[in-house]
Amino acid sequence: MADAPQGTWTIMEVLRWTTDYFQEKGVSEPRASAEVLLAHSLNLTRLDLYLRYDQPLTPEELARFKDLVVRRRAGEPVAYIVGHKEFWSLDFLMTPAVLIPRPETETLIDAVLQVFKQTTENKKQKTENWCLEVGIGSGAIIIALARELPRTRWVGVDISAPALMVAQENARRHEVAERIFFLRANLLAALHPGPRFNLMVANLPYVPRPVWEELPKDIKEFEPREALLGGEDGLDLIRPLVQAAPGILQPGGWLALEVADGQAPKVAELVEQTGEFEQIEKIPDYLGVKRVIRARRREG
Numbered sequence: 419m420a421d422a423p424q425g426t427w428t429i430m431e432v433l434r435w436t437t438d439y440f441q442e443k444g445v446s447e448p449r450a451s452a453e454v455l456l457a458h459s460l461n462l463t464r465l466d467l468y469l470r471y472d473q474p475l476t477p478e479e480l481a482r483f484k485d486l487v488v489r490r491r492a493g494e495p496v497a498y499i500v501g502h503k504e505f506w507s508l509d510f511l512m513t514p515a516v517l518i519p520r521p522e523t524e525t526l527i528d529a530v531l532q533v534f535k536q537t538t539e540n541k542k543q544k545t546e547n548w549c550l551e552v553g554i555g556s557g558a559i560i561i562a563l564a565r566e567l568p569r570t571r572w573v574g575v576d577i578s579a580p581a582l583m584v585a586q587e588n589a590r591r592h593e594v595a596e597r598i599f600f601l602r603a604n605l606l607a608a609l610h611p612g613p614r615f616n617l618m619v620a621n622l623p624y625v626p627r628p629v630w631e632e633l634p635k636d637i638k639e640f641e642p643r644e645a646l647l648g649g650e651d652g653l654d655l656i657r658p659l660v661q662a663a664p665g666i667l668q669p670g671g672w673l674a675l676e677v678a679d680g681q682a683p684k685v686a687e688l689v690e691q692t693g694e695f696e697q698i699e700k701i702p703d704y705l706g707v708k709r710v711i712r713a714r715r716r717e718g
């Protein structure tokens with residue numbers, strides 16, 4: 419960074435220089451990265467940067483910002499550097515213990531709300547709806563759904579103790595902690611068998627090993643491997659979860675699983691093979707990738 423900004427630089431000059439620098443070094447989303455990091459280091463919003471474009475940075479501000487630029491240049495994701503990330507219009511605390519929620523995961527939220535919102539808004543129903551998420555990570559999915567579905571109670575499972583702590587803090591910040599029971603477990607191992615849940619959602623690690631080997635440095639070296647890698651074909655965790663799903667879902671209960679690009683036919687087949695589900699659908703994300711498998715446990 420020998421040619422990095424020295425002396426007096428305005429916000430706009432720093433933004434331009436950093437964007438070019440990131441671009442040259444192959445950093446993904448160079449402009450957005452520069453904006454988010456500069457806004458964070460100056461304790462401003464991204465919009466403020468444009469409203470104060472000719473404001474000069476103090477030497478201390480410049481030094482602080484350079485530290486962040488060095489970290490991003492080394493591949494560290496912006497969400498870990500700034501410590502938070504937006505998902506479903508909610509702000510989530512992020513640490514390197516958790517996967518950074520992806521925009522395509524909002525497809526899973528939509529897919530659940532399409533079928534489940536009516537169920538939970540049925541005022542005649544006296545009993546509460548019990549829902550389960552396996553692999554909660556930061557809590558992005560479980561918290562978004564708990565907020566959208568006020569008449570639900572949740573069990574959130576993750577194998578990672580540090581991830582559970584992040585999810586608990588996020589649930590507290592978004593005022594749904596009292597409706598979520600957090601459980602450290604391997605898939606469903608800690609749950610008593612019995613059809614108690616009206617809904618089970620999961621975005622489990624599903625990246626096949628050969629794909630994982632080729633992932634960009636930002637992901638492979640910084641995000642938790644146990645949140646990404648799903649074995650040789652990516653289905654090491656999804657397979658047993660689908661097998662076990664009929665045993666814990668009530669008749670009429672819903673299953674919704676996020677899958678990788680190309681996995682939908684195989685996962686839909688696994689769900690079909692249990693012989694316990696109907697209305698099995700492959701739901702596309704905003705790019706047209708079949709991203710979610712949704713199915714309903716048969717009533718009879």
Ligand SMILES: C[S@@+](CC[C@H](N)C(=O)[O-])C[C@H]1O[C@@H](n2cnc3c(N)ncnc32)[C@H](O)[C@@H]1O
Nearest residue numbers: 519553554555576577578604605621622623645
């Ligand atoms: C792809 S991340 C999803 C995180 C979050 N739900 C999201 O969508 O952003 C998968 C999560 O599953 C957890 N996980 C991995 N193996 C597991 C297992 N055997 N049992 C329970 N959770 C597991 C990981 O720790 C990680 O938090």
